[in-house]
Amino acid sequence: MSVIRLESLRKSYGGDFTLGPVSLQVEPGYVVAVVGPNGSGKSTLFRLLLGLARADSGEVRVFGRDPAGDEVGIRERIGYVPENAVGHDEMSAAELGDFIGRLYPNWSERSYRELLRRAGVDPKKRFDKLSKGMRRRLLFALALATGSELLLLDEPTDGVDPFARREMLDEISAYMDGDGPDEVRTVLFATHIIEEVRRVADYVVFLSDGDFLGLYEKDALLDGWRNLWVVPEPDGDLPGIVEVEPGSPTRLVTDSPGETGEALAERGVRIVRSAPLDLEEILGHLMRRGKAAEERSMR
Template sequence: MMQLIEINNLQKSFGKFQALKDVSFTVAPGEVVGFIGPNGAGKSTTIRTILGILQKDAGSVKVFGKDAWQDSIEIHKRLSYVPGDVALWGNLTGGEIIDLFMKLHGGADFKKRDDLIKKFELDPRKKAKSYSKGNRQKVGLIAALSVDSDLYILDEPTSGLDPLMEAVFQDEVEKIKNAGKSILLSSHILSEVERLADKVVIIREGKIVETGTLQELRHLTRSTLTLVAKGDVGELAKLNGVYDFQQKGQEVRFAIDNKSLNNILAAVAKLNVEKFEVVPPTLEDLFIRHYEG
């Protein structure tokens, strides 16, 4: 099956600074890929190379099987893109800009446009120069989501939006996902990625440090177990696979390796348990693991 995005050994430098050192990952048809990393890690540089805005120094970048730089015009006919800071024409209204973007792309759904304007609570009659950053983002999102594309590239798309509007965005992306469309979502809001993504790609200092499904990546981090029981709960600290053991009276909390879970459960079963709670590792746990220190 052909990948919609296929990046192999991508490298890009700006003068002496090497922004991308060796980036490789794919986005399959119908897949939502969360692309995460802190500011300066190389997310936007990678995305601009995918879009054909920047030319690579080495490696290969293909979108729909075509070269991202040489075939960018053809590629753009089939994708929608929202940057983290949408720049608009100040003397045009928000509605005029949305319609212009939709006309340039083709495949416009004006009923969906009107529905999104209402959901995002945008006044399309105001001139763009009067818009806040959040409202500029809304214009970009409404335009991108109101056309039919095979691939949606969203680079920090909710930057400047309040939590209510973030929830609206997530609902709309979920609809696109359910329709079988592919999405590359770059975001610093880890809960957003966790809710929407099928696969996560973590970039650090221009290199991909982890990639896989959330289920696969969760095997690399530890769950947290909280337990209240009668008996010698302190003995649990001696078990293999138990870390960061904390005890307060008969309540204990500790991290566990998933591979040791059966042995720990066997030991817990011998106690008179009053409370038992296991919290699986979050995407934030995985992210912090790669960036602390």
């Protein structure tokens, strides 16, 4: 059974923003990055998965259930780092652990204390006295210590320094290993930091201004897009071409390197250099493609 299943999901806030339609499935045992600019709908998606917001249309299923109708049964299986935490200001890290620990059957006080120690968070210090980075580390520790089957992490490394970010990514990898071979865990994390995607994600969900641009296997996505520098400049249309930059040599961007290469060879065009695109470039092309398709549909 899929951990998450969305079918034609839509959620609007007034006339200003609409998420969707979104249709996707997340299988157990994978790390999925939700990538997009600020305001693209990442936090809205997480709130829908937790039952904190209701979809206007479509279907949301988490562990096969509707989170808006079975909140308690689902939430005790999910560890969550919100984008903005409220209501914690006067509680210490130790008090937060005591409170959250009562809500989760697999809570590990030992793991929580160890995560706080690594982060340098004083268990006796109030939440509102911590720096932004330390608050994120504390919320992250709370989520991991729940021992949940699913983690929903909304910009978990926002405000932390690069060294702390690397530690947190390592802790996500350790969490995925679980406590035994029969324990299968899943992570969905929102980020706009591409290096985080490179390091830990198995799959990538792209969002842009509420538009769902697709769910992709990360390695296949990176392998499927190439920069090709060719001579002479080819005439006419070629399969897979997304962008052409005239020059000597001419640079081509393709999302079908095999087909493009065969067509170039048939025309006697030589590839003098080839290089992968990074995820930021791919996201930019997907965003432009999505906008172009939307404009065509409105004509």
